[in-house]
Amino acid sequence: MQSNEKDSAHHAQSHTIKSAMAQCLTPDVLTAASSRLEDLDQWLHETEQQHLLANHAHLDKGAAARAYWHAGYASALQDLFELIKKSTRDAA
Numbered sequence: 001m002q003s004n005e006k007d008s009a010h011h012a013q014s015h016t017i018k019s020a021m022a023q024c025l026t027p028d029v030l031t032a033a034s035s036r037l038e039d040l041d042q043w044l045h046e047t048e049q050q051h052l053l054a055n056h057a058h059l060d061k062g063a064a065a066r067a068y069w070h071a072g073y074a075s076a077l078q079d080l081f082e083l084i085k086k087s088t089r090d091a092a
Helices: 003-024 027-046 064-091
Strands: none
Touching: 003 064, 027 064
């Protein structure tokens, strides 16, 4: 595949992804996700846990903090996908 063909294919794929995201990320989904993020941020500051992110312990290979971070991230993505699915069902 020539460079121009690769660029064109990449552009088409990127456009498809952006289009799908625009359809899924409705204002309701964005509002709900933003609210959950604000709640978590507030909790981190109220409990003085923000240092957990600042010291980057979640990046240390083999660290327990890394496992917890990845588990939390996976949970957050699952939550976001559930919000998207619900929004899609409600729109149908």
